[in-house]
Amino acid sequence: MAAHALLITSDLHQNNYALSKLLAPLSSLHLNYATSLFLRIQNPNAFLSNTIIRARANGPDPRSALSLFAHSPHHDAHAFAFALIACANSTSLWEGRQLHSQVTRNGMACGDCFLRSNLVRLYVQCGRLADARLVFDETPGCVRDNVIWHAIIHGYVREGRCTDAFALFNDMQIEGVGVDRFVATTMLTACAHVGALRQGRWVHELLSSGVEVDDYVGTALVDMYAKCGCIERAVKVFDEMPEKNVHSWTAMIVGLAMHGMAAHALRCFDKMQALRIRPDPVTLLGVLTACSHGGMVEEGLSLFSSMVNKYNIEPEHPHYGCIVDMLCRAGRLNEAFDFVKAMPIRPRASVWGALLSACKAKGEVGLAERAVEELAGFEQCMDGAYTELANLYACVGRRGDAKGVREVMGSERVRKTPGCSVIEVGGEVSEFVAGDEVHPLMAQIREVLAVLNWHMIKVDEKILKV
Known part of the structure; x- marks a missing residue:
């Protein structure tokens, strides 16, 4: 603000060069003030226009960047790229297609990889993976950098098509494009999703050729090794990380919890707190999961009751679901049922499903029937609910009731979702x-x-x- 006042008193408030030194840092600190300043410039140059368009595109209201772009006289490749970022961040597919048509007509999209990367990202964000792949395939191999490779690989991972992401990553290596921290992290996420340990190790080896394993990459490695069953390697990577943030600690705690190492997970949580790193909701969910898998019911209940007072974190549905799972694993089904009925938010199907599965394991028919009644409000889950109830009836010798449930499934055309x-x-x-x-x-x-x-x-x- 003081710098702006100085420009005004020095009669430089319309000087594009002087304003460029002010607008760039100001747009990252006070976006609305920076926008107001820009609108008062009589003849802004391309740099100033692009600066404010980029800032608005990455701000809380990306569509406002499109209005600035429409009124700007400077439509160079950077301006189009920032406008495409605005479309991607606001999932404005129609406007994005219009911009795509314009850059195709004026020839800007031919060899500009930054522009084409944002086109790929636009279609990925809007759920148009086929269009994103078409833009990528039409991009000359000689101009494909790791940014556009990351954009298309991320698109496939985002859609759960990890096998296609692996194939693209192989092609990227064949073309000799280097792996950066963003591509590596996306690939490690894919490996963790499908348990592809060999692929994950390969990515880890590629990182040793020059990519620093910072907290961002290190967290992805810890998560990948833990989800692929190599908890010892995950601990080794975690211990060797030079810096750890809350996400790194969370990945380690969740990994230990997944492997049934509840005591280790709680010790890890204690170390995290000793370093004054504040946990987030995911961290606490990981600790609750560890308590559930380790049978530490009282510790879990104590942590849950202190979430608001001690950590200022309001419990969300996954936290409630974890407590229900923990009580069910401990055989405290009636307590779990009472907990669900007392929830301040509407229980989702996953909570009633966990209770139903526990009832089947314990042969608790009465509670199972009440859980199925509650699940009746979730039509997409009735296939599993009916199947669980029919199997429970069969297990306790009530074969007539089991047959009746299957007849209901047939009459209502309910089919079990294939595994x-x-x-x-x-x-x-x-x-x-x-x-x-x-x-x-x-x-x-x-x-x-x-x-x-x-x-x-x-x-x-x-x-x-x-």
């Missing part, structure tokens, strides 16, 4: 869905299953003879 599994063999990730016949090696898979079945029959025959 899905993912396996990595030789660095290749394969996905299998129950009832699916599209896998390219299905014939060979059936042959192997037939051989295994034959061997199991022979083993059974030998056991019967004994």
Whole structure:
């Protein structure tokens, strides 16, 4: 503000060069004031226009950047790129397509990788992965940098198409494009999602060729190794990290919790607090998960009750769900049911589903029936609910009731959602869905299953003879 006043008193408030030194830092500190200042400039140059458009595009109201772009006389490649960022951040597909048409007509999009990267990002953010891939494929290989590679790989990971992301990453290596921290982190996220340990190790090895393992990359490595079953390696990476933020500690706590190492997770949480690193909601969820898996019910309940007073964090649905799961694992089903009924927010299907699964494991028919009644308000979950209830009836000998539930499923045309599994063999990730016949090696898979079945029959025959 004082600097602006100095420009006015020095009669430099319309000097583009002087204003450029003020507008750039001001736009990151006081965006509305910077916008007001810009609108008072009589003849802003391209640099000033692009500065404020970029700032608004990355601000809380990205669409306001499009209005500034429309009224700007300077429509160079940078201006279009920042306008595309605004469209991506506000998922304004129609306006983005208009900009795409303009840069195609004027030839700007031909060899400008920054512009094309933002086109890819626009379509990814708007859920148009096919359009994003088309823009990427039309980009000449000689101008593809790691920014555009990251944009398209991130798009596939975001859509859960990790196998395609792995294929793109392989192509990126073949083209000799270096791996930066953003590409590496996205690939590690994909590896963690499908449990592709071999691919994750490969990415880790590539990082050793020059990419610093900072808290951002280190957190992704810890998460990947933990989710791929290598908790010892995750701990090693965590211990070697020069700096750790709240996300790094959270990844380690959640990883230990996933592996049933509840005591280690709680000690890690204590160390984090000793360093005065304030936990976030995800951190506390990880600790509650550790308590649930480790049977530490009283510790979990104590932490949950102190979330607001001690950490100023309002419990969200996942926290409530974790407490229900913890009580169910401990066999305290009635207490879990009372806890759900007393929740200040409407319980989601996952909470009632956890209670229903626990009822099936404990043979608690009465509570299971009440849980199914509550799940009736979630139509998308009734397939699992009916199946669980029918199996419970069968387990306790009420076969007539089990048959009745399955008849209801048939009359209401409720079909169980098919299960899905993912396996990595030789660095290749394969996905299998129950009832699916599209896998390219299905014939060979059936042959192997037939051989295994034959061997199991022979083993059974030998056991019967004994």
